[in-house]
Amino acid sequence: MAMQIIQKKPESLTEKEFTYCPGCTHGIAHRLVAEVLDELGVREKTITVGPVGCSVFAYQFFNTDATVAAHGRAPAVATGIKRARPDLCVFTYQGDGDLAAIGTAEIIHAANRGEKITTIFINNAIYGMTGGQMAPTTLLGMKTTTTPYGRNANNDGYPIHVSEMVKETKGVAFLARVKINTPQDVQKARKAIKKAFLAQLKGLGFGMVEVLSTCPTNWGLDPASALKWLDEHMVPEYPLGVFVDKVGEEQ
Amino acid sequence: MAERVLVKGTEAIGEAAVRAGCRLFFGYPITPQNELPEYMSKRMPEVNGSFLQTESEVATINMVYGAACTGRRVMTSTSSPGFSLMQEGVSYMAGAQLPAVLVNVVRGGPGLGDIQPAQSDYWQATKGGGHGDYKLIVLAPSTLQEAVDLVSLAFDLADKYRNPVLILADGVIGQIMEPVTFPEFKDPNTLPKHDDWALQGAIGREKHVVTSFDIDPVVLEKMNLELVEKFKKIESTEKRWEEYKLDDADVVITAFGTIGRISKSVVTRARQEGIKVGLFRPITLWPFPYKRLEEIVKGKKLVLDVELNMGQMLEDVKLAVKDNAPVAFYKRMGGMVPTPEEILDVLKMELGR
Ligand SMILES: Cc1ncc(C[n+]2csc(CCOP(=O)(O)OP(=O)(O)O)c2C)c(N)n1
Ligand code: SF4
Numbered sequence: 001m002a003m004q005i006i007q008k009k010p011e012s013l014t015e016k017e018f019t020y021c022p023g024c025t026h027g028i029a030h031r032l033v034a035e036v037l038d039e040l041g042v043r044e045k046t047i048t049v050g051p052v053g054c055s056v057f058a059y060q061f062f063n064t065d066a067t068v069a070a071h072g073r074a075p076a077v078a079t080g081i082k083r084a085r086p087d088l089c090v091f092t093y094q095g096d097g098d099l100a101a102i103g104t105a106e107i108i109h110a111a112n113r114g115e116k117i118t119t120i121f122i123n124n125a126i127y128g129m130t131g132g133q134m135a136p137t138t139l140l141g142m143k144t145t146t147t148p149y150g151r152n153a154n155n156d157g158y159p160i161h162v163s164e165m166v167k168e169t170k171g172v173a174f175l176a177r178v179k180i181n182t183p184q185d186v187q188k189a190r191k192a193i194k195k196a197f198l199a200q201l202k203g204l205g206f207g208m209v210e211v212l213s214t215c216p217t218n219w220g221l222d223p224a225s226a227l228k229w230l231d232e233h234m235v236p237e238y239p240l241g242v243f244v245d246k247v248g249e250e251q
Numbered sequence: 252m253a254e255r256v257l258v259k260g261t262e263a264i265g266e267a268a269v270r271a272g273c274r275l276f277f278g279y280p281i282t283p284q285n286e287l288p289e290y291m292s293k294r295m296p297e298v299n300g301s302f303l304q305t306e307s308e309v310a311t312i313n314m315v316y317g318a319a320c321t322g323r324r325v326m327t328s329t330s331s332p333g334f335s336l337m338q339e340g341v342s343y344m345a346g347a348q349l350p351a352v353l354v355n356v357v358r359g360g361p362g363l364g365d366i367q368p369a370q371s372d373y374w375q376a377t378k379g380g381g382h383g384d385y386k387l388i389v390l391a392p393s394t395l396q397e398a399v400d401l402v403s404l405a406f407d408l409a410d411k412y413r414n415p416v417l418i419l420a421d422g423v424i425g426q427i428m429e430p431v432t433f434p435e436f437k438d439p440n441t442l443p444k445h446d447d448w449a450l451q452g453a454i455g456r457e458k459h460v461v462t463s464f465d466i467d468p469v470v471l472e473k474m475n476l477e478l479v480e481k482f483k484k485i486e487s488t489e490k491r492w493e494e495y496k497l498d499d500a501d502v503v504i505t506a507f508g509t510i511g512r513i514s515k516s517v518v519t520r521a522r523q524e525g526i527k528v529g530l531f532r533p534i535t536l537w538p539f540p541y542k543r544l545e546e547i548v549k550g551k552k553l554v555l556d557v558e559l560n561m562g563q564m565l566e567d568v569k570l571a572v573k574d575n576a577p578v579a580f581y582k583r584m585g586g587m588v589p590t591p592e593e594i595l596d597v598l599k600m601e602l603g604r
Contacts, residue, residue, distance in 0.1 A: 005531040044452070044453055046452065047320075057466075065450040065451065065453050067320050067460065067461040068464045069313060070313060070316075070343050076313035076317065077307075077317035078317060079303070080318035080320070081450065082317075083277075083303060083317075083318060084301070085323075088452055097468060105307060106310055109306040109310065166410060248502055
């Protein structure tokens, strides 16, 4: 009987094994980005700009030319690359400490300039790499290693809504918040990521997808409970949806 | 023959960069260097280049990092507080071995200081202003013609060694007008493309990675040692300095940048009074020309180091001079610049005249 390959590793991923914890959805997000790069046929003209965070190894995982930006500065690095080589496809992959705390200025201004780059923003409500400290996206009452009594608005402020802030900038051509904890959601996320890349490839402007993601290790949950916790706690705070879509219907 | 034109310092630096094939400029406004980004904002569109006014110096240096990743010539300029903000990015660039030309038009500090000429960023420039083991090649012009020439050299050195090169200027260099002769235009297409490492899209080849990062200390140590070897090579081949009337001198003035220029007048005036003075002016502040200075000062009556800071290059001068001659120091700070007469008086006092 002839064998047929129905699922294989995207060409846009290398052989390098992921370093993520079991049940961490960083890996799913990586795979979706790689599938989109394959589908759009842009792997050979894509530059990956990795962050500092658990996904600091993104430069090894994506089978594209790649660099690692300083913590929070990926949108600036991507801007520099794109200004030098407008013909390339440039994307940043950033966590919520990287993008929503130390890198707030860079992301807002890249979006506002309508920089023709794509940003994949992983919101897991925590600092993964440094050991589970509070992120600006941490939910109220949520315990982290630096909010041992739970995040308290009076002292720590409120969960930050980056997509809602980016939405207000005029340079955005595609913007959505998605989750990837069920197969149906993964399909929707892939569509959104594709459009976020099309936004730059068509020269329309800045594209970003905020991906609600799990961190079972630092949430103190097993992988299955983490997927559930995301629906129960993160989605109410961070409503899903497409906020900006200048790309239009996919062909 | 190329004609001489009268230009302002900041514009001379900008035009020299354009002629060196630089088509990418990122910058954030800060006095006293605003005319340089202003000039580039006008000039870059004329040569199909890209100018971007950024949201901060932090963003600026990371854009420079990104542009440099593609192997293209890129420049930024700033002044002291702005260069402080850039230090993390500069360290990343040195670690990732990225070429770029950075300009710091130094002003009075610390803190907000003032907007007058100073040389108080010497330590930051030459001893590693950011974290980790690295060096910048640091060039200090004392005239506009030299600034023009050093900008061309800076791009070539940056490309040759894959290392950021810093032009350490001061407000005087930035603001004066002088006639200069510009070099011919270099066609960006004829410049090094860095096909062996640059990020250009992995078309039909293995992927390229540009990074200062490796989680494995065994590998990182190798990367560090590779940098050390590079820095040694730069030290052995790239030292530059000027010697002025040193042959018969009893006294050696050491000074860089604007003070180097002023010290030439001191030499002339001193000689009119029968005091044999010469000038040793380092042009590369790193690598510092220790050996040549040591040779020169042997048997001299006095070495007078003059700077617009609390005595920063003085440490390197003393390292070079050792016990071979007494070293005196004269400083102005906070944006004050001494006159030649003032320096001559100090010199006479030190000589007991
Ligand atoms: C300038 C600087 N400050 C702090 C750090 C330490 N640091 C590394 S990763 C990180 C936070 C990462 O969290 P996040 O962006 O949410 O990504 P995650 O690890 O959760 O995927 C921090 C603070 C650093 N590397 N550089
Ligand atoms: S610490 Fe959290 S975010 Fe990081 S890899 Fe593990 S589960 Fe994923």
